[in-house]
Amino acid sequence: MMELILASGSPRRKELLALITPEFTVHTSDVDESVISAPAPELLVQKLAQAKCRAVAAQHPAACVLGCDTVVDVDGEVLGKPHGAADARRMMRLISGRAHSVHTGVSLAVPGRPDEVFVCTSSVHFAPLSGEEIEAYISTPEPYDKAGGYAVQGGAAKFVQGIEGCYHNIMGLPVSRVYAALKAAGIVKITQNQ
Numbered sequence: 001m002m003e004l005i006l007a008s009g010s011p012r013r014k015e016l017l018a019l020i021t022p023e024f025t026v027h028t029s030d031v032d033e034s035v036i037s038a039p040a041p042e043l044l045v046q047k048l049a050q051a052k053c054r055a056v057a058a059q060h061p062a063a064c065v066l067g068c069d070t071v072v073d074v075d076g077e078v079l080g081k082p083h084g085a086a087d088a089r090r091m092m093r094l095i096s097g098r099a100h101s102v103h104t105g106v107s108l109a110v111p112g113r114p115d116e117v118f119v120c121t122s123s124v125h126f127a128p129l130s131g132e133e134i135e136a137y138i139s140t141p142e143p144y145d146k147a148g149g150y151a152v153q154g155g156a157a158k159f160v161q162g163i164e165g166c167y168h169n170i171m172g173l174p175v176s177r178v179y180a181a182l183k184a185a186g187i188v189k190i191t192q193n194q
Contacts, residue, residue, distance in 0.1 A: 002111070004187055007056035007067040008172075012153070016173040017066070021188045029055035029067070041073040042119045045105030050117050053107035064187050065109040070172045072148025073101040082149040088138040091149035097128035102148070102170045106178060110185045118181075120174035122165030124152065129159060147172075 004024040006017055017024055029052040036051055038044040053067025072079040074094050082088035094100075101121050108116040129137075137156065143149040150156035152163075152170045168175040182188045 002187060003060070003063040004182070005056055005060055005063045005065045007052045007065050010068075010172055012171045013068055013173045016168055016171060016175050017178070019175055020179045020182060024066075027056050027060065029053075031055050033069075041071050041076065041078050041101070042103050042105075042121065044078060045069045045071050045103045046107075046117055046119050047105070049105035050107040050115065053109050053115065057109040062111060064111070064182075064185065066178070066182075067107040067109075068104060068173060070102065070104040070147045070169075073103055074098075079148045081145055081147060082143055085138055088143045088149040089134055092129060092134045092137065092143075095124075095126045095148065095150075096134070097126060099123050099125045100148070104169050104172060104174055106174065106181070108178075108181050108185065110187070113185070116181055116185070118177065120166055120169045120177055122163060122167070122169045124160060124170060125162040126159050127161050133159070 006013060006024050006026045007029050009028040014026060031051045033048055036047050038047050048069035049067045053065050057065040079091050082091055101123055103119055103121050105119050137143065140155060142151050142154050152160060166174045166176065
């Protein structure tokens, strides 16, 4: 089997990829995300995922490399990781009482094949949040390393009224779609213990 590398330092992506296969290593890229831009959030995550994937694939040309990037999109405004409490507060106010999109770009580099690049989008409906709820949430460490300033699998779960699309996509890795891509590429096999 070809070596599979996850080009991401996200602990959530590592946990989610382990649902597909335990056989992978992690190598983060040194891509400067600030120099990458695109006219739409969906295109941005696609370009970021591909840049991370290509950077790691250049260092490991014989391996299969999986690169990902996730952003929260509110009416075309990209919400990345908050830069502090004021930014986290602004993000929570922005998504309070409404729906927003979560886009995850995925890039899969397999030696001898063209890169496979795709974007998965999920919609998340948040309940209206009081100022007190926002302050309580942003006083925890949870928002500060998450796109959009919240963790759907953590304390923010109590604010989520509904989801359309893949739940795991919101955490940073659309498991079913990635499994299909890895299976089609011959990177993962169906075994008795899966």
